[in-house]
Amino acid sequence: MKNDCIIESVTRDAAGRLLVRVKGREEPYPEAKVARCFPWSLPETYISIRDKDGKEIALLKSADELDPANREVVLQELDEKVFNPKIRRVTDYKTEFGVTSITAETDRGVVTFQVRSRDDVRVLSNVRALFRDADGNTYELADLRALDAHSRKCLEEYF
Numbered sequence: 001m002k003n004d005c006i007i008e009s010v011t012r013d014a015a016g017r018l019l020v021r022v023k024g025r026e027e028p029y030p031e032a033k034v035a036r037c038f039p040w041s042l043p044e045t046y047i048s049i050r051d052k053d054g055k056e057i058a059l060l061k062s063a064d065e066l067d068p069a070n071r072e073v074v075l076q077e078l079d080e081k082v083f084n085p086k087i088r089r090v091t092d093y094k095t096e097f098g099v100t101s102i103t104a105e106t107d108r109g110v111v112t113f114q115v116r117s118r119d120d121v122r123v124l125s126n127v128r129a130l131f132r133d134a135d136g137n138t139y140e141l142a143d144l145r146a147l148d149a150h151s152r153k154c155l156e157e158y159f
Contacts, residue, residue: 006023007020007022007049007060008022008023009021010032011073013030017031018033019031020032029051029052031051031052032050032051033049033050034048034049035050036048036078045063046061047059047062047063047074048060049074060074083108083138084137084138084139085106085108085111085140086106086107086139086141087105087106087147088105088107088147089104089147089148090102090103090150090151090154091104092112093154093155098116098117100115102139104139113131114134115131116134118158123158127143127144127145127159128140128142129141129144129155141155144156144159
């Protein structure tokens with residue numbers, strides 16, 4: 001973990017926000033956040049635990065570093081709070097001033113997001129990719145071949 005920080009507990013306060021206690025610190029970190037780090041294809045590895053201002057408290061190499069109760073809270077938080085819709089179809093695609101705007105039907109409804117550069121796209125295979133927007137949300141394209149012809153044409157430039 002980052003700076004040899006040992007997580008003692010990850011719980012929720014009365015309002016449902018994360019409360020993280022670390023060994024050697026009297027006060028807990030209120031309103032903590034968790035975030036997945038690369039590789040996104042291994043969702044239970046490299047999990048960043050951050051304070052309410054986004055400063056990293058600890059970096060877990062694996063969720064297995066936590067005891068079962070703490071691991072459950074962290075993984076539940078990732079599942080509930082991390083927006084990671086799966087792209088099913090592209091309905092609108094346009095590029096202006098070097099920024100590509102993509103409107104897509106996903107498993108979580110219709111979303112519009114912007115891709116500013118190729119650095120915002122992580123190609124995981126010749127048919128799978130993750131798109132990251134300016135807010136840090138990720139949009140997963142599980143299989144380019146499963147999309148309709150229009151959608152494939154819009155996104156194939158990233159492969």
